[in-house]
Amino acid sequence: MEPINDLNNLVFFVKVVDAGSYSAAAEAIEMQTSKLSRRISTLEAELGVRLLNRTTRKLSLTDIGKTFYGHCVALIAEAQSAKDAVNQTLSSPQGLIRISCPVGLLQGGLADILANFLASEPQVRIALDATNRRVDVVDEGIDIAIRVRVPPLEDSDLAMRSFGASEMILVSNPKLVHRYGVPSQLADLSSLPIVAMGYAGDKITWRLQDKDGNVEELVHMPRLHTDDLLTLRIAALQGIGVAYMPALAVLTQLTAGTLIRLLPHLSSRSGVIHALFPSRRGMVPAVRALLDFIATELAENSLRSLSTEDDEER
Secondary structure (H helix, E strand, O other), X not given: OOOOOOOHHHHHHHHHHHXXXXXXXXXXXXXXXXXXXXXXXXXXXXXXXXXXXXXXXXXXXXXXXXXHHHHHHHHHHHHHHHHHHHXXXXXXXXXXXXXXXXXXXXXXXXXXXXXHHHHHOXXXXXXXXXXXXXXXXXXOXXXXXXXXXXXXXXXXXXXXXXXXXXXXEEEEOHHHHHHHOOOOOHHXXXXXXXXXXXXXXXXXXXXXEOOOOOEEEEEEOOXXXXXXXXXXXXXXXXXXXXXEEEHHHHHHHHHHOOOEEEOOOOEOOOEEXXXXXXXXXXXXXHHHHHHHHHHHHHHHHXXXXXXXXXXXXX
């Protein structure tokens, strides 16, 4: 059986029955009586049955009309419930957010930010895909894909929000520096053990530059090669070697003094932490709230990092 062409006719039918006449219903919905009558006649013709008995004095339902009326009332009530559910979702952060994020970025501090967000928004749920692969946001139904890329960022039909730079810094256990001495230039690290991100190989190369753009380079054989940021941080904390890591990943340790920053006058080409999502239009409050929360937390972490650096310089 073919579906009803215009579901509005069901609403009009219920309005007529409830009002008791075409004229009363037409006045209530601000429609011409003749036009309303034609809409009900169209509905009856489409169904192939008579729903209403019409006389000059009264309007009454046929037997099939009574059955049909009950279904229409239930359908309208369900439609209203669906609208109410949407309105409730749009009124405050709630519901499920599907997120994709690289493993290293999660280990580097974003996992804590997501947990803090869930603690502050009890009506929100998160489905997190911790992966380093490049996800298809639209085809895979991802609400937010968080990435780190070195500028320029690729063109995309997706909406994007930048959270700022992901700065890479040199850090060490204070005892390691006390044993070998405080380095003043990158070449001084050649006498210190190093732990590095990457896969096994003969040597690694670090290239950093000062504020004037002068580049310093260090080629070294690491004591530990790993593609796991958590392992790298543990090794740095244990004093196994100097590590070159995202500042966000070691902010807590820098604040606590269990790690210290080395050669703060040197910097690298930083990546940009950003979020990709299907569209800004129709964005539900939960997604918007999470984006705002991440932006605020990362900005505060950046300020904390600067404060820690100032303390070290003093």
